[in-house]
Amino acid sequence: MEEPKVNPELAEQLKKLQEKYAAMGQDLSSYLDGLLYSDYLTYWDYIHLDTLLSLQNPKTSFPDEHIFIIYHQITELYFRLIILELEQITAKENPDEKFFSERLDRVNRYFGHLENSFDIMVKGMERDQFLKFRMSLLPASGFQSAQYRMIEFYATDFINLVAEKDRKSVTDGNNIDDVLPNLYWRSGATELATGKKTLTLQQFEKKYLDQFRDLGISLKSKNVYQLYKKHFSGNKNITDRLRAFDTLANVLWPLAHMKSAAHYLEKDPEDIKATGGTNWQKYLPPRFQKIIFFPELWSEQEKAEWGKAAFIRK
Numbered sequence: 001m002e003e004p005k006v007n008p009e010l011a012e013q014l015k016k017l018q019e020k021y022a023a024m025g026q027d028l029s030s031y032l033d034g035l036l037y038s039d040y041l042t043y044w045d046y047i048h049l050d051t052l053l054s055l056q057n058p059k060t061s062f063p064d065e066h067i068f069i070i071y072h073q074i075t076e077l078y079f080r081l082i083i084l085e086l087e088q089i090t091a092k093e094n095p096d097e098k099f100f101s102e103r104l105d106r107v108n109r110y111f112g113h114l115e116n117s118f119d120i121m122v123k124g125m126e127r128d129q130f131l132k133f134r135m136s137l138l139p140a141s142g143f144q145s146a147q148y149r150m151i152e153f154y155a156t157d158f159i160n161l162v163a164e165k166d167r168k169s170v171t172d173g174n175n176i177d178d179v180l181p182n183l184y185w186r187s188g189a190t191e192l193a194t195g196k197k198t199l200t201l202q203q204f205e206k207k208y209l210d211q212f213r214d215l216g217i218s219l220k221s222k223n224v225y226q227l228y229k230k231h232f233s234g235n236k237n238i239t240d241r242l243r244a245f246d247t248l249a250n251v252l253w254p255l256a257h258m259k260s261a262a263h264y265l266e267k268d269p270e271d272i273k274a275t276g277g278t279n280w281q282k283y284l285p286p287r288f289q290k291i292i293f294f295p296e297l298w299s300e301q302e303k304a305e306w307g308k309a310a311f312i313r314k
C-alpha cells in the first residue's frame with residue numbers, strides 16, 4: 001500500500017505540536033497514540049447530562065415539586081453566569097470601557113431572563129400542591145442562596161447592603177465587622193423584639209458567613225461601584241448599564257419573585273408563614289429595604305421612589 005503523503009499544512013502542525021510537547025519534556029508520539037485510542041467526545045458526556053438530570057430529588061411525590069427544584073437550579077446557574085462576569089470585571093485593575101460595558105450587558109441580559117421567566121413559578125405550579133410540598137422543605141428557603149449574596153458583594157460597598165433604616169446602627173461604614181451584623185438580610189430574618197435569629201438564618205450564617213466576610217474584604221476597593229468611581233465616573237454609557245443592573249437586581253427581579261410569595265402565601269383571612277420565617281410582606285418589597293447598589297447614580301427623588309410604581313414605569 002502506498003504511504004499517505006503528509007501535506008505541508010499537516011507537517012507544519014506536527015512541527016508545532018512537537019515543539020509544544022518538547023517544551024514540557026514530553027514525547028509527542030506517545031500522546032498521538034493516546035489520540036488514536038481515545039473515544040470521540042459526545043454531547044451528553046461533555047455537558048454531563050446524566051448527572052444534571054439526576055440532581056433533582058423531590059422530598060414528596062407531588063409532581064410539581066420537580067418544577068420548583070428545577071427552576072431554583074436554573075436560577076442558580078444564571079447566578080453562576082452573572083458571577084463569572086463579575087469575577088472578570090473585578091479582576092481587572094484597569095478595565096477599558098468596551099470590556100466593562102459589554103460584561104455589564106451580559107449581566108443585565110442574564111438578570112432580564114430571570115425576571116422574565118419567573119412566571120414559571122407564579123403561574124406554573126398548582127397552588128394546592130405547592131402548599132403541601134413546601135411543608136416538607138422547612139426551614140430551607142431561597143433566602144439561603146449564597147450566590148445571590150455574593151452578587152451583592154461583587155456589586156457594591158458593604159454599607160449599601162444595610163437597610164436604610166439601620167444605617168444609624170453602623171459606626172464605621174468602611175469596617176466590614178461594623179457593617180456585617182447589620183446586613184439587611186440578617187436583620188430581616190431576626191425577630192426585632194427578642195433578637196432571635198430564624199433557624200434558616202442561623203444555618204446560613206454557619207455555612208457561609210466567613211466566606212462572605214472574606215469576599216467583602218477582597219472586593220472592598222474593587223467592587224463594581226468602586227471601579228465605576230475610579231475609572232468611569234460620569235460616563236453615560238456605563239451609567240446607563242449600571243442603572244439597568246441596579247433596577248434589575250434590586251427592583252425588577254425582587255418584584256417578580258415577590259409575586260410568587262403573594263400568589264402562594266397570601267390568603268384571607270390569615271397569611272401563610274414563609275418557609276424561612278421572615279415577615280415576608282415587610283421583608284421582600286424593594287420599597288422597604290431600599291437596597292441600591294449604586295446610590296450616586298440616582299436622584300434623591302428616584303431613591304425616595306425606589307421600588308414604587310412611579311419609579312418602575314420609567
Ligand code: HEM
Pocket residue numbers: 071072075076121122141142143144145148185257260261264265274275276277278279280283284
Ligand atoms: C413559589 C415560589 C417562591 C416562593 C413562594 C418564595 C418565597 C420566598 C420568601 C417568603 C422569602 C423570604 C424569606 C423567607 O422567609 O423564606 C424568599 C426569599 C428569597 N427567595 Fe424565594 N420564593 C420562591 C421562589 C424562589 C426562587 C425560584 C428563587 C431562586 C433562587 C428564590 C430565591 C430567593 C432569594 C434569593 C431570597 C432572598 C431575597 C432577599 O433576601 O432579598 N425564591 N422567597
